Amino acid sequence: MSRRSVPVGILAWLVASAPFANAQVVAFDIGSPDSTYVRCQSDGMSWEMYPPYAFGSYPPGTIVYASIVKESCDQSPQPGSTCFGSFVCYFNDGGCGCGGRLVKATALELHYDPAAVAGAHVTESSLRLVELGNIGPGWTEVPGASVDLASHALRAEATGTIIGNRYYAIVGTPPTAVESGTWGGVKALWR
Numbered sequence: 001m002s003r004r005s006v007p008v009g010i011l012a013w014l015v016a017s018a019p020f021a022n023a024q025v026v027a028f029d030i031g032s033p034d035s036t037y038v039r040c041q042s043d044g045m046s047w048e049m050y051p052p053y054a055f056g057s058y059p060p061g062t063i064v065y066a067s068i069v070k071e072s073c074d075q076s077p078q079p080g081s082t083c084f085g086s087f088v089c090y091f092n093d094g095g096c097g098c099g100g101r102l103v104k105a106t107a108l109e110l111h112y113d114p115a116a117v118a119g120a121h122v123t124e125s126s127l128r129l130v131e132l133g134n135i136g137p138g139w140t141e142v143p144g145a146s147v148d149l150a151s152h153a154l155r156a157e158a159t160g161t162i163i164g165n166r167y168y169a170i171v172g173t174p175p176t177a178v179e180s181g182t183w184g185g186v187k188a189l190w191r
Contacts, residue, residue: 030058031060036049037050040070041068047108049107051106055096058098069090073085076167081171081172084117084120085110085112088168089108099161099163100164102161105157105158109151110129120172121175124152128172129169131166
């Protein structure tokens with residue numbers, strides 16, 4: 001994996017841009033035959049993996065920049081369900097000409113706190129990964145996302161154009177409370 005330091009101009013913009021004030025920006029060569037992992041600095045278990053030549057064939061030395069930031073669910077637009085993790089994935093093509101258009105999907109793994117899920121009375125297997133704006137208007141469920149119960153993570157692929165910020169949230173819906181008289185009414189029907 002080929003990494004380089006981030007040019008001062010891009011670094012200054014990222015440092016000044018929320019939510020990237022505390023982000024670890026990874027500069028990597030999309031002309032290299034190596035995979036590159038971009039890890040979330042505040043949550044080292046969450047990552048995005050760019051496969052070799054993810055943007056097609058570019059000459060060695062073609063540098064791009066990526067970062068992942070985990071935010072508080074209160075800092076992002078509300079997804080309409082109980083939120084258990086909010087992430088911003090950033091990609092800048094550094095002027096390479098690739099335009100952030102993937103020809104090979106990236107692998108994305110975003111982690112959640114199982115205690116918070118249990119505390120909200122949500123079943124881990126029912127968690128969903130949603131994305132803001134890139135798939136459709138508003139928050140939209142990411143197609144093909146899956147829950148890894150052993151790792152307490154949601155996994156998905158990023159495809160298409162990924163330039164700029166991509167907003168993800170791990171969400172779940174607590175069960176609907178049943179009114180106390182409802183069960184008695186249901187039992188009465190079976191008598």
